[in-house]
Every structure is written in C-alpha cells, then in structure tokens.
Amino acid sequence: MKNKYLFFVLAFAFVSSASFTQEAPMRGWRFNGEVRLNGRFFWDHQFAESYREQSGYAIVDGVRRQYWLYDTYSYHDGSGDEIYDRVIPAWVEGMGYAIDFDNIQVFFPNTDLASSVRALMTQRGCDISVTLLNEPSARNNAVYINNFNRDTGIYDTIVYPLRK
Numbered sequence: 814m815k816n817k818y819l820f821f822v823l824a825f826a827f828v829s830s831a832s833f834t835q836e837a838p839m840r841g842w843r844f845n846g847e848v849r850l851n852g853r854f855f856w857d858h859q860f861a862e863s864y865r866e867q868s869g870y871a872i873v874d875g876v877r878r879q880y881w882l883y884d885t886y887s888y889h890d891g892s893g894d895e896i897y898d899r900v901i902p903a904w905v906e907g908m909g910y911a912i913d914f915d916n917i918q919v920f921f922p923n924t925d926l927a928s929s930v931r932a933l934m935t936q937r938g939c940d941i942s943v944t945l946l947n948e949p950s951a952r953n954n955a956v957y958i959n960n961f962n963r964d965t966g967i968y969d970t971i972v973y974p975l976r977k
Contacts, residue, residue: 835945838881838896838904839866850888863888864896869937871929878946880930882939886963893941893960901943901973905956908947910975912956921969926959931968934961947975 839861848855848863855863865884870877885893902912934942940961947954954975961968 835879835881836904836907837861837866837868838900838943839864842900851890853888855888865939867937867939869933871927871933873927873929878944880933881943882934882937883941883943884937884939886940891940891963896941896943897958897971901956901958905945905973905975908945909977910947910954911977913974913976916974918972918974919969920972922967923959923970924968926968926970930959931961934959 842860843857844860846857850863867882869880869882871880885891942959944957956973958971
C-alpha cells in the first residue's frame with residue numbers, strides 16, 4: 814500500500830513539473846547548410862546554439878517563472894529580429910495560440926523590469942529573455958520579450974498578447 818501511495822505522489826510531482834516546463838522556442842529551427850557567423854561555423858542543426866539558447870528561472874512577484882534566454886551579440890551582431898519576427902510567433906502558434914497583433918505593447922525603457930530577470934540575463938550573458946504567461950483561467954495570456962541594449966544600457970519589453 815505504501816508503495817502505491819509513493820508511486821502516485823512521484824507521478825503527480827513529475828506531471829506537475831513537466832506541465833510547467835515549455836518546449837524550447839528554437840526547437841526544430843535549422844540553418845540551410847553550413848553558416849559562418851563572426852568567424853565560427855554553425856551546421857544546420859546548430860541554430861539555437863548560435864543564439865546560445867538556454868532556459869532559466871526567476872522569481873517575479875513571488876512566482877517562479879521560466880525564461881528562455883538568448884545572446885544575440887556573440888554571433889548575430891546584437892540583432893534579435895529573427896527571434897521577434899519568426900521564432901516566437903512560430904513557437905506560440907505551435908502551442909495553439911495566435912498573437913493579437915493589434916494590441917502589442919512596447920515598454921521603452923522598461924524601468925520596472927524585475928531585478929531577478931535582469932540578474933538572470935546578466936548571469937547567463939544574454940541580452941534577450943522570453944517568458945510565456947499562460948494561465949488556464951486567465952484571458953491575459955502573453956509572451957513577454959525583454960531586451961537589453963548594450964550600447965545604451967536600457968532594457969525594453971515587448972508584450973505579445975495571445976488568444977486561443
């Protein structure tokens with residue numbers, strides 16, 4: 814009986830943790846053959862590596878949130894256009910959302926960006942962080958994209974509202 818109870822507790826913990834972890838936005842993205850960026854060669858399957866895609870967590874307003882982090886300066890000359898215009902829209906559409914393009918919000922500068930998010934970005938050496946807020950009971954699902962401009966030292970945030 815104790816083993817059965819332990820199994821259910823462990824199964825619940827696994828399912829709970831898995832449900833809060835999102836697939837990587839760049840999963841499945843590829844280059845067309847070999848690409849040379851800032852003197853380094855990347856093969857077709859190394860698209861995410863060229864942006865140093867990684868996952869991390871920050872506590873914002875007492876809530877643990879997953880962030881996807883990107884370094885655009887090392888190999889893409891500080892340009893995140895590919896992430897904003899192609900990767901993120903494809904990622905959210907793959908999860909069944911549509912971006913409400915009529916209601917995108919831009920906060921420039923974003924002086925209210927949580928210090929824990931800034932610290933996470935700094936710790937990982939990344940200038941872009943992305944988080945998906947998808948609360949089943951809320952109509953306010955959105956993707957938040959935070960950007961740090963090294964030349965100005967300013968953070969800005971773009972919010973893509975999402976609809977199912």
